[in-house]
Amino acid sequence: xxxxxxxxxxxxxxxxxxxxxxxxxxxxPAFMPVGTQATVKAMLPEELVSIGVQMILSNTYHLYxxxxxxxxxxxxxxxxFMNWHRPILTDSGGFQVFSLGGMRRVxxxxxxxxxxxxGSEHLFTPELSVQVQEALGSDVAMCFxxxxxxxxxxxxxxxxxxxxxxxxxxxxxxxxGLKGGxxxxxxxxxxxxxxxxxxxxALVEMxxxxxxxxxxxxxxxxxxxxxxxxxxxxxxxxxxxxxxxxVGFPPNLLHAIARGMDMFDCVLPTRNGRNGGVFVEEGKLNxxxxxxxxxxxxxxxxxxxxxxxxxxxxxxxxxxxxxxxxAARLCTWHNVYFLVRLVRRAxxxxxxxxxxxxxxxxxxxxxxxFYR
Amino acid sequence: xxxxxxxxxxxxxxxxxxxxxxxxxxxxPAFMPVGTQATVKAMLPEELVSIGVQMILSNTYHLYxxxxxxxxxxxxxxxxFMNWHRPILTDSGGFQVFSLGGMRRVxxxxxxxxxxxxGSEHLFTPELSVQVQEALGSDVAMCFxxxxxxxxxxxxxxxxxxxxxxxxxxxxxxxxGLKGGxxxxxxxxxxxxxxxxxxxxALVEMxxxxxxxxxxxxxxxxxxxxxxxxxxxxxxxxxxxxxxxxVGFPPNLLHAIARGMDMFDCVLPTRNGRNGGVFVEEGKLNxxxxxxxxxxxxxxxxxxxxxxxxxxxxxxxxxxxxxxxxAARLCTWHNVYFLVRLVRRAxxxxxxxxxxxxxxxxxxxxxxxFYR
Numbered sequence: 001x002x003x004x005x006x007x008x009x010x011x012x013x014x015x016x017x018x019x020x021x022x023x024x025x026x027x028x029p030a031f032m033p034v035g036t037q038a039t040v041k042a043m044l045p046e047e048l049v050s051i052g053v054q055m056i057l058s059n060t061y062h063l064y065x066x067x068x069x070x071x072x073x074x075x076x077x078x079x080x081f082m083n084w085h086r087p088i089l090t091d092s093g094g095f096q097v098f099s100l101g102g103m104r105r106v107x108x109x110x111x112x113x114x115x116x117x118x119g120s121e122h123l124f125t126p127e128l129s130v131q132v133q134e135a136l137g138s139d140v141a142m143c144f145x146x147x148x149x150x151x152x153x154x155x156x157x158x159x160x161x162x163x164x165x166x167x168x169x170x171x172x173x174x175x176x177g178l179k180g181g182x183x184x185x186x187x188x189x190x191x192x193x194x195x196x197x198x199x200x201x202a203l204v205e206m207x208x209x210x211x212x213x214x215x216x217x218x219x220x221x222x223x224x225x226x227x228x229x230x231x232x233x234x235x236x237x238x239x240x241x242x243x244x245x246x247v248g249f250p251p252n253l254l255h256a257i258a259r260g261m262d263m264f265d266c267v268l269p270t271r272n273g274r275n276g277g278v279f280v281e282e283g284k285l286n287x288x289x290x291x292x293x294x295x296x297x298x299x300x301x302x303x304x305x306x307x308x309x310x311x312x313x314x315x316x317x318x319x320x321x322x323x324x325x326x327a328a329r330l331c332t333w334h335n336v337y338f339l340v341r342l343v344r345r346a347x348x349x350x351x352x353x354x355x356x357x358x359x360x361x362x363x364x365x366x367x368x369x370f371y372r
Numbered sequence: 373x374x375x376x377x378x379x380x381x382x383x384x385x386x387x388x389x390x391x392x393x394x395x396x397x398x399x400x401p402a403f404m405p406v407g408t409q410a411t412v413k414a415m416l417p418e419e420l421v422s423i424g425v426q427m428i429l430s431n432t433y434h435l436y437x438x439x440x441x442x443x444x445x446x447x448x449x450x451x452x453f454m455n456w457h458r459p460i461l462t463d464s465g466g467f468q469v470f471s472l473g474g475m476r477r478v479x480x481x482x483x484x485x486x487x488x489x490x491g492s493e494h495l496f497t498p499e500l501s502v503q504v505q506e507a508l509g510s511d512v513a514m515c516f517x518x519x520x521x522x523x524x525x526x527x528x529x530x531x532x533x534x535x536x537x538x539x540x541x542x543x544x545x546x547x548x549g550l551k552g553g554x555x556x557x558x559x560x561x562x563x564x565x566x567x568x569x570x571x572x573x574a575l576v577e578m579x580x581x582x583x584x585x586x587x588x589x590x591x592x593x594x595x596x597x598x599x600x601x602x603x604x605x606x607x608x609x610x611x612x613x614x615x616x617x618x619v620g621f622p623p624n625l626l627h628a629i630a631r632g633m634d635m636f637d638c639v640l641p642t643r644n645g646r647n648g649g650v651f652v653e654e655g656k657l658n659x660x661x662x663x664x665x666x667x668x669x670x671x672x673x674x675x676x677x678x679x680x681x682x683x684x685x686x687x688x689x690x691x692x693x694x695x696x697x698x699a700a701r702l703c704t705w706h707n708v709y710f711l712v713r714l715v716r717r718a719x720x721x722x723x724x725x726x727x728x729x730x731x732x733x734x735x736x737x738x739x740x741x742f743y744r
Binding site: 037038039041042043044062066067071074075081082083293294296310311312314315318319321322324325326328329 | 701
């Protein structure tokens with residue numbers, strides 16, 4: 001796993017780079033849509049490629065339960081199974097099993113949880129998480145971590161950090177990387193800056209090829225997210241890739257890029273798209289609203305995607321009202337394009353030395369400057 | 373509306389032709405997938421083109437109710453509204469309003485029915501049906517007909533034929549054809565051959581540019597369908613296009629082509645596809661069945677479509693089990709391709725003078741010869 005920084009913004013922490021993986025090079029910053037169950041919902045791989053998607057995220061927890069990582073391995077790995085031949089990042093399952101609430105019990109060994117599908121009981125350990133991710137053929141695997149809910153008590157956050165560090169060590173031990181994939185550490189610590197520092201320093205000490213920041217965008221004020229990211233920018237090695245987990249809200253993306261983050265994933269563009277929520281240059285809209293019933297304009301008049309070039313708001317609203325699958329397809333397509341293009345424009349701005357201007361002008365249009 | 377017959381099978385009634393429409397030429401025989409609500413469910417127009425779809429069917433009844441034909445007309449017509457720039461055939465709404473059962477009342481003037489969407493009351497007349505189809509910008513419009521359910525009493529079928537003829541006259545009177553579209557007559561008469569004859573002769577007398585055969589594939593034995601089609605082959609003009617409504621079961625398609633039918637539509641490939649029902653060269657399968665859980669082969673090993681080239685049965689079964697939209701997309705894609713390719717192969721066989729052999733070899737493989 002090689003990471004090159006091609007350019008740095010002179011006024012912010014933003015950088016443009018290249019991440020070399022077994023399935024090709026990813027130009028960073030990069031936004032990764034989420035393919036939880038071995039498909040980015042409603043999209044074909046070729047459509048993602050045409051949109052400019054370079055890498056996707058897939059979910060260890062879901063694929064372990066169904067159809068099973070051993071089946072996927074027997075069928076040639078996740079890339080072949082889902083016909084996606086570019087890089088794949090897999091999360092560790094940590095976030096999902098900790099989201100199960102009452103259905104799980106945490107021990108030092110790992111997490112015992114009940115499947116959300118059939119109630120069957122499973123023990124997920126750092127070693128199993130790594131083994132599943134390697135069976136899938138992940139290009140970038142994640143350490144199994146403990147993600148505490150927000151708001152967290154200090155003691156819960158402390159315990160989560162302790163376990164995250166201990167499990168990271170076991171993951172690193174278990175990870176073979178036979179297919180050339182890399183294992184990233186995940187920094188936890190909720191919004192406690194000293195715990196974040198402790199966690200980051202311990203992981204950096206273990207020398208991972210890349211670092212993720214987890215447990216953000218879980219309900220905390222944006223200000224607190226940015227404080228954590230400011231700290232991460234100071235503590236994480238400047239020559240290693242950095243991945244901010246679960247962030248896709250456009251202003252958050254730009255603020256994170258300004259703090260040296262390189263990779264992002266989020267279900268927002270796909271989930272919102274299926275429900276008629278549409279990203280537009282001036283904020284957002286819900287295409288199901290009656291005001292669009294006769295509107296001949298495209299979803300976003302500033303957008304040059306396939307959907308905006310060929311379909312009216314009136315048509316897409318009709319598709320939603322009629323319950324047509326194409327409604328979800330078109331809004332998902334546009335939304336993924338919107339975020340991929342936003343991050344690509346940020347990258348171009350970094351390479352051309354005008355990232356702060358780009359960020360300010362985007363934000364002032366997007367939210368009337370609210371998030372500056 | 374010009375129709376050319378390029379070749380005739382010397383041993384059956386099959387013919388290969390060209391149908392010239394305002395939106396381009398259709399090579400016949402042709403299978404038209406159904407785009408009820410201004411979208412062929414789960415498919416993009418570009419995908420249909422890539423599969424070889426030349427013409428689609430859309431539904432007057434549904435579009436009249438939602439989003440309304442006047443809105444579609446204001447937005448530039450149905451082709452533009454749905455981004456489909458090849459020919460569109462619209463049915464008249466007759467089949468749908470007669471399917472409403474207790475929710476409608478038939479008078480000589482037309483049909484008073486309650487919308488399946490909101491219960492609002494509407495009067496659909498032959499004149500309104502034609503007006504809606506012209507507002508949509510249909511390339512081939514259909515006369516408003518009375519389609520009696522199967523099995524029908526003789527008196528119900530007789531009354532249906534009388535009304536179908538009377539309404540066909542009114543449709544022809546009302547039809548302007550300003551955009552170059554054509555209006556086809558529809559032969560009804562259930563399985564009563566003398567009523568079919570009476571209806572066909574009356575419509576031929578009115579000199580329509582093409583003729584549809586309606587009220588078949590509604591539950592009658594295949595033998596009775598073929599008897600009606602034998603009669604139609606004798607009675608309908610040999611130089612006019614003929615459209616068999618609602619037929620998509622592969623053996624029915626070939627038997628109808630052998631009896632001089634040129635155009636077909638059916639919801640089978642799309643509806644079955646969404647439910648995991650898949651056409652294959654050796655019959656059919658349901659991909660949701662457990663036996664495909666670990667099957668690395670494509671849906672149909674004899675198929676060269678995008679889906680069969682890139683995805684395994686195991687993957688597609690997984691998508692269904694996981695409730696993913698892509699499941700419906702992939703099976704719909706394959707099924708539409710299967711029927712379009714079947715009809716295209718029939719056409720090539722007619723042009724090359726080997727249609728009977730092609731038909732026999734396909735049928736013996738498809739159903740072990742059961743339907744010969």
